Amino acid sequence: xxxxxxxxxxxxxxxxxxxxxxxxxxxxxxxxxxxxxxxxxxxxxxxxxxxxxxxxxxxxxxxxxxxxxxxxxxxxxxxxxxxxxxxxxxxxxxxxxxxxxxxxxxxxxxxxxxxxxxxxxxxxxxxxxxxxxxxxxxxxxxxxxxxxxxxxxxxxxxxxxxxxxxxxxxxxxxxxxxxxxxxxx
Amino acid sequence: xxxxxxxxxxxxxxxxxxxxxxxxxxxxxxxxxxxxxxxxxxxxxxxxxxxxxxxxxxxxxxxxxxxxxxxxxxxxxxxxxxxxxxxxxxxxxxxxxxxxxxxxxxxxxxxxxxxxxxxxxxxxxxxxxxxxxxxxxxxxxxxxxxxxxxxxxxxxxxxxxxxxxxxxxxxxxxxxxxxxxxxxx
Numbered sequence: 001x002x003x004x005x006x007x008x009x010x011x012x013x014x015x016x017x018x019x020x021x022x023x024x025x026x027x028x029x030x031x032x033x034x035x036x037x038x039x040x041x042x043x044x045x046x047x048x049x050x051x052x053x054x055x056x057x058x059x060x061x062x063x064x065x066x067x068x069x070x071x072x073x074x075x076x077x078x079x080x081x082x083x084x085x086x087x088x089x090x091x092x093x094x095x096x097x098x099x100x101x102x103x104x105x106x107x108x109x110x111x112x113x114x115x116x117x118x119x120x121x122x123x124x125x126x127x128x129x130x131x132x133x134x135x136x137x138x139x140x141x142x143x144x145x146x147x148x149x150x151x152x153x154x155x156x157x158x159x160x161x162x163x164x165x166x167x168x169x170x171x172x173x174x175x176x177x178x179x180x181x182x183x184x185x
Numbered sequence: 186x187x188x189x190x191x192x193x194x195x196x197x198x199x200x201x202x203x204x205x206x207x208x209x210x211x212x213x214x215x216x217x218x219x220x221x222x223x224x225x226x227x228x229x230x231x232x233x234x235x236x237x238x239x240x241x242x243x244x245x246x247x248x249x250x251x252x253x254x255x256x257x258x259x260x261x262x263x264x265x266x267x268x269x270x271x272x273x274x275x276x277x278x279x280x281x282x283x284x285x286x287x288x289x290x291x292x293x294x295x296x297x298x299x300x301x302x303x304x305x306x307x308x309x310x311x312x313x314x315x316x317x318x319x320x321x322x323x324x325x326x327x328x329x330x331x332x333x334x335x336x337x338x339x340x341x342x343x344x345x346x347x348x349x350x351x352x353x354x355x356x357x358x359x360x361x362x363x364x365x366x367x368x369x370x
Contacts, residue, residue, distance in 0.1 A: 040317075050325050053290055062275045068253075069285040073278045087272050090247045093258045100254035104288035105238055112297055112311075119311050125304025126297075132225075140235045 011168075012067055013055035015161050019071055022161070025078050039118065067165070068099040071158045083158045095152045098159035106141075106166045109133040114173040134175055141166070196353075197252055198240035200346050204256055207346070210263050224303065252350070253284040256343045268343045280337045283344035291326075291351045294318040299358040319360055326351070 011034075020027045032042050032054060046052035049065045056065045057074070064070050075084045085091035109130035116122035122130075141163065144151050151159045170176035205212045217227050217239060231237035234250045241250045242259070249255050260269045270276035294315035301307035307315075326348065329336050336344045355361035 039314075050328070051290060051321055062278055064278055064282055066282055066285040066289050068289060069278070069282040072281055072285075076273060076277075088261060092261075093247055093249055093254070096257055097249055097251055097254040100251040100257075100285060100288065103285065103290070104251050104253060104292075105236060107289075108293050108296060111293060115311055115314055116308075119314065120308055122311070123301075123305055123308065126300055126307070129225075129300055129304065136236055143235070 012165055015067055015165055016055045016057065016070055016074070018164075019074060019083075019158060019161050022083060023074070023078055025074075066103070068103055068162055071162050072096065072099055075158045079158075083156070083161075085152070085157075091152065095157055095159050098151045099162050102162045102166050105133070106137045106163070107169065109137070110166065110169045110173055110175065113175065114169055117173060134170075137166070138170060138175060197350055200252055200350055201240045201242065201255055201259070203349075204259060204268075204343060204346050207268060208259070208263055210259075251288070253288055253347055256347050257281065257284055260343045264343075268341070268346075270337070270342075276337065280342055280344050283336045284347050287347045287351050290318070291322045291348070292354065294322070295351065295354045295358055295360065298360065299354055302358060319355075322351070323355060323360065 017027075017029065032044050034041055041052055041054055043052070045054060045056065048058070049056045049063055051065050053065050055067055055070055056063065057070050059077075064073060072084075075082070076087065085095050112122065112126065112130050113134060116127070141151070148154060150156050151163055167176055202212075202214065217229050219226055226237055226239055228237070230239060230241065233243070234241045234248055236250050238250050240252055240255055241248065242255055244262075249258060257269075260267070261272065270280050297307065297311065297315050298319060301312070326336070333339060335341050336348055352361055
């Protein structure tokens with residue numbers, strides 16, 4: 001990626017830094033700090049992208065938000081065959097499946113659980129809705145890693161980077177346990 | 186897509202049916218009904234994919250969940266250049282950006298809001314966290330459509346199909362208003 005790029009940092013953005021380091025591509029990191037009392041991203045991010053969210057990248061005139069899309073774009077554009085299967089077929093389908101899953105089905109229940117911890121608890125109805133989904137999600141990740149070593153088979157890919165934050169949120173929410181213990185649950 | 190495929194139906198699955206109709210590809214629809222009291226997907230879905238979620242597609246031996254990934258895969262595999270830009274460059278980046286955004290940043294606050302309506306309300310802390318995000322998301326969609334006609338420019342794409350359910354959830358949650366009214370907010 002060109003050195004003119006800027007990368008905006010927040011917790012979710014760690015994945016993009018990791019990705020750039022794996023690819024050995026130059027990048028410029030622009031840190032933005034969350035409001036320490038509200039946990040929200042700062043207004044400076046609104047000037048880069050109307051959603052005001054991190055991570056966001058600037059690559060020439062392109063401004064992109066959404067971690068899964070950023071990882072997919074960066075690898076397709078600057079990966080030269082590294083960190084992802086070729087862009088067709090079942091292996092690629094599984095790769096983009098995990099990329100979308102992380103901030104799609106996987107994250108919502110975990111994030112609601114974590115927000116509940118941070119904001120004074122969740123009502124029973126909402127808790128009852130998210131708890132089975134958290135368990136299914138974590139079992140599914142554990143099964144894949146125990147079977148294959150990585151999420152998309154025997155090779156490390158952008159999907160592993162993207163999903164790492166799901167486990168971070170699970171850890172913050174005290175939902176994760178050492179992976180071998182999932183085998184017998 | 187081959188006629189051996191099966192498409193598993195739930196509300197989110199409407200998009201995949203719409204996509205297959207747009208592409209004119211044959212498909213087999215397998216309906217699964219939510220539990221009317223819990224709103225949860227039925228156990229029959231667990232036998233197709235360990236996450237037990239809809240939509241899920243079967244294409245030969247490939248089983249895929251996650252709507253954004255399904256749309257991306259189906260268009261790349263069976264689209265023959267329809268409904269998406271070529272798989273590189275800024276237009277494609279914007280296209281996958283919307284595909285990921287729908288069930289990523291966009292859906293979480295809307296779904297939490299809707300779940301709050303269905304399960305007896307949300308605590309103030311959680312409500313305060315999601316409300317600004319809902320407003321930003323809907324303004325961002327409205328601005329794009331008012332400027333360009335479609336989400337990825339002047340042509341209808343899989344991103345418009347994918348994002349349609351975000352507006353459905355906003356409508357169910359009584360958050361959406363006619364698009365021209367967003368212009369002056």
